[in-house]
Amino acid sequence: MWFKNAQIFQLKDTESLDTNELIDKIPEFPLKECGSQEEFSFGWLPLIRNSEQWSLASDRCLLFRAGKEEKVLPSAVVREELEAKVAEIELIEGRKVGRKEKSDMKDELVFTLRPKAFSKRTDIWAYIDLQAKILVLNSTNASMTELLFKHLQTTLGSFPMTPLQAQVSPSSLMTDWLVKNEVPASLETGDECEIQDASEDKATIRFKSLEPLSEDVTRHLQQGMAVKNLGLRWTDKLSFVLHDDLTLRKIKFDDALKEAAFNDSQGGGLSDMDANFSLMSLTMREFFASYCMWFEID
Numbered sequence: 001m002w003f004k005n006a007q008i009f010q011l012k013d014t015e016s017l018d019t020n021e022l023i024d025k026i027p028e029f030p031l032k033e034c035g036s037q038e039e040f041s042f043g044w045l046p047l048i049r050n051s052e053q054w055s056l057a058s059d060r061c062l063l064f065r066a067g068k069e070e071k072v073l074p075s076a077v078v079r080e081e082l083e084a085k086v087a088e089i090e091l092i093e094g095r096k097v098g099r100k101e102k103s104d105m106k107d108e109l110v111f112t113l114r115p116k117a118f119s120k121r122t123d124i125w126a127y128i129d130l131q132a133k134i135l136v137l138n139s140t141n142a143s144m145t146e147l148l149f150k151h152l153q154t155t156l157g158s159f160p161m162t163p164l165q166a167q168v169s170p171s172s173l174m175t176d177w178l179v180k181n182e183v184p185a186s187l188e189t190g191d192e193c194e195i196q197d198a199s200e201d202k203a204t205i206r207f208k209s210l211e212p213l214s215e216d217v218t219r220h221l222q223q224g225m226a227v228k229n230l231g232l233r234w235t236d237k238l239s240f241v242l243h244d245d246l247t248l249r250k251i252k253f254d255d256a257l258k259e260a261a262f263n264d265s266q267g268g269g270l271s272d273m274d275a276n277f278s279l280m281s282l283t284m285r286e287f288f289a290s291y292c293m294w295f296e297i298d
Contacts, residue, residue: 001063001125001277002258003138006240006248007145008288010297011133012160019062019128022156026054029155031067036115040070042147044155045123048269056274061281063127063273066148071117073110081109124148127277132285135161140247164246167296171244174227178212183232186290189213190231190239197225204228234290237283246295257283 011017031043045067047053056063085105086097097105125138126148137145152159177183178193193212197203205225207217212230221227229249233239237257240248257279265275291297 001273002251002253002280003125003136003284004249004251005138005140006251006284007137007140008164008246008248008291009135009137009161010164011128011130011135012162014130014133017128017130017160019057019130022062022064022128023055023057025155026064029151031069031121034069034071034119037111038071039114040068042066042068042151044151047273051270053270056270056277058274058278058281060130061127061277061285062130063125063277063281065123065125066151067124068122068144068147069119070122071114072120073114073117078106078109078113081113082106085109127281129281129285129288132288134288136284140249164295164297166246167298169244170242170246170295171226171228173294174230174242174244175221178218178227178230179221181213183213184290184294186235188233190233190241192231192241193217194228194230195220195225196228234287238287253280253283 026044029044031045032041034041043066044054045065047056047063047065054064082102082105086102089095089097122144124141124144124147126135128135137148139145149159149161178189183189189212191209191211193207193210195205195207195217205220210216227244229241229243231239231241231250236254238251238253240251242248258276261272261275261279264278265272
């Protein structure tokens with residue numbers, strides 16, 4: 001399992017966090033089918049469909065997966081049904097339908113149509129690293145992140161975590177890297193960058209297939225714009241786009257790592273996942289040490 005995005009949180013009290021308890025309790029709180037009048041349901045999923053493997057441990061790391069099932073009720077369908085009902089009332093009764101009556105009619109339509117709606121499932125993967133004292137999610141979606149935290153708390157009773165606290169502004173630091181041409185030795189700039197004006201308008205310029213250290217970019221930065229996100233490559237192990245909220249997106253692990261994982265695997269779904277997760281988590285642990293130094297994260 002190679003993450004393509006990463007949102008990292010610090011674990012506040014790893015001494016009281018019992019991953020064995022989590023391993024035992026995850027199957028007790030599975031994703032259930034969304035009820036006829038439920039907007040969504042959320043719960044844990046086996047790592048592979050129809051398997052009994054709910055988590056995977058490797059070198060003080062624990063991988064797990066959750067899912068959200070939600071009813072898909074397109075707004076266009078509701079709007080069309082509502083407009084038809086409003087037109088019928090206005091034609092037959094010869095009166096205008098008021099705003100509150102229309103709102104009540106819409107709620108009634110949603111209640112009637114929801115049981116017939118299709119269900120859509122979205123997965124979110126995560127792992128705990130007790131040595132690095134972090135929780136890593138492969139999603140940057142705020143809604144899914146919140147649901148995952150709530151479900152961890154439901155499963156364990158409590159879950160001690162906190163967002164990363166950088167002592168320096170990520171945007172300011174990335175801007176300085178480019179303006180002063182002082183990118184850390186372990187990093188190389190990639191070929192994309194997004195910069196933003198500090199004014200209320202928040203004017204944004206996106207550069208693609210262009211070296212961020214080029215004059216086209218640095219000239220704007222010298223005039224007061226700041227880096228919002230920056231494509232980077234760390235050592236010879238992974239490339240990514242670093243955002244000013246400290247998230248990593250478009251992560252690509254080096255082919256040599258993937259080949260090493262392939263060679264370590266015994267073949268088959270869970271064996272492949274085990275080998276991939278082992279190398280990915282160790283690489284991310286090493287990367288996180290550098291990441292903390294850049295942003296002075298305690």
